[in-house]
Structure formats: C-alpha cells, structure tokens
Amino acid sequence: MAIKEGIRTGGRSARVQESVHAAVRALLNEQERDTLTVPLIAGRAGVTPSTIYRRWGELTALLADVSLARLRPDSQPADTGTLRADLLAWAEQYLDEMNSEPGRNMMRDFIASGCSSQCATVLRGQLQVILARALKRGEAAPHADHLLDMIVSPVVYRILFAESAPSVERMHELVDLSLRQ
Known part of the structure; x- marks a missing residue:
C-alpha cells in the first residue's frame, strides 16, 4: 500500500506521525528489523495498532515512510x-x-x-x-x-x-x- 499523501502537517496527525516514526527508529536501534510488528511499534508509540493500519496500511509502508523522512x-x-x-x-x-x-x-x-x-x-x-x-x-x-x-x-x-x-x-x-x- 502506498504512503498516504495530503496528511496535515500540524496538529494531532503530525504528533502521531512523529511518535510512530520515533518508535520505529528506536526499535530499529534495539532489535533486528524482521522482529518489528505493528503492535510492537504501536505500543512504543502510544497509539493503537488500528491507528497505524489506518494511516499506513501495512508495516512495509510504515517502514518506507520512516525511510523517506530520513532520505x-x-x-x-x-x-x-x-x-x-x-x-x-x-x-x-x-x-x-x-x-x-x-x-x-x-x-x-x-x-x-x-x-x-x-x-x-x-x-x-x-x-x-x-x-x-x-x-x-x-x-x-x-x-x-x-x-x-x-x-x-x-x-x-x-x-x-x-x-x-x-x-x-x-x-x-x-x-x-x-x-x-
């Protein structure tokens, strides 16, 4: 699934994105990437897994979004x-x-x-x-x-x-x- 475009750059949406991105970056520093799961990331980010699925659709799209921000x-x-x-x-x-x-x-x-x-x-x-x-x-x-x-x-x-x-x-x-x- 493609990364959703047109997401607001401020407010709650931006805070959720930053929290999820920070969780992914932290987890990647602590463990192997093939052990990452959406529930694990959601728990670290303080959001529900459904928030991640609704926004990114799947783990690969989330990882690509984090990579795109790094790029x-x-x-x-x-x-x-x-x-x-x-x-x-x-x-x-x-x-x-x-x-x-x-x-x-x-x-x-x-x-x-x-x-x-x-x-x-x-x-x-x-x-x-x-x-x-x-x-x-x-x-x-x-x-x-x-x-x-x-x-x-x-x-x-x-x-x-x-x-x-x-x-x-x-x-x-x-x-x-x-x-x-």
Whole structure:
C-alpha cells in the first residue's frame, strides 16, 4: 500500500506521525528489523495498532515512510562552485548512505511498499537544486532525470543486485559520463 499523501502537517496527525516514526527508529536501534510488528511499534508509540493500519496500511509502508523522512535532506546539497564538483560531492554522499545497512534497508522498504516514486521525487529535488545553481553560474546542465538514469540507477542496481556497490572512482566516471552531452 502506498504512503498516504495530503496528511496535515500540524496538529494531532503530525504528533502521531512523529511518535510512530520515533518508535520505529528506536526499535530499529534495539532489535533486528524482521522482529518489528505493528503492535510492537504501536505500543512504543502510544497509539493503537488500528491507528497505524489506518494511516499506513501495512508495516512495509510504515517502514518506507520512516525511510523517506530520513532520505529528505536537512540542508541543501553542497555548493562547491562547479556543477561537476557539486555532483561529485552529492554522488559520493549518496553512495555512502545507500551502501550502508540502513541505506540498503531503505531501498528494500521502498521497493516492498511500492513507494519508490516518492524516493525519486526527493532525489530529483536534490539534483534540481544543484542544476539550478549551475545554470545560475552559466554552466550547461543536463536534466535531473538524466542524472537519475546515469548516476542513481547504476548505484541502486549495483547495491541491490550485484556483487558489490560501485567504487568512488566509478561514481566519478558516472558523473563525468552524465555531463557529456
């Protein structure tokens, strides 16, 4: 089930969401993720299981929602002065985060919940910030979807389905390849 959109950002709904998210994060720090259950999370959050089922539908959607909140950046991508350097910094950070155990779990949560388009929306937004800065500096810049295809897709595939994640050197090659037009 997809994560519900259009939920109010303030009031009781926001407090419930934060309480449930905090419970999930705390429980993930204490135990293995495959031991999590909706009743366990509800008890920790101080809500009923029906509240979680009504809002998220199933555990995988809740885990994906918590992951999506983690994926949203606290700040803008680094501004290093050039498009290439900005993309290198962003790509290295993305590789580092996604190649971690929490990052791999996050990608699996998105796939299992059917919410992967929301992940792409967040990533596209980060890339658009970088591209807008480059255009403002007078640099030629590709479309964000081109960067998703050329940089993000190979990373996700290699982390989830190949023997190993790409190296930092390979990330540099992917960035350079994505900038050739």
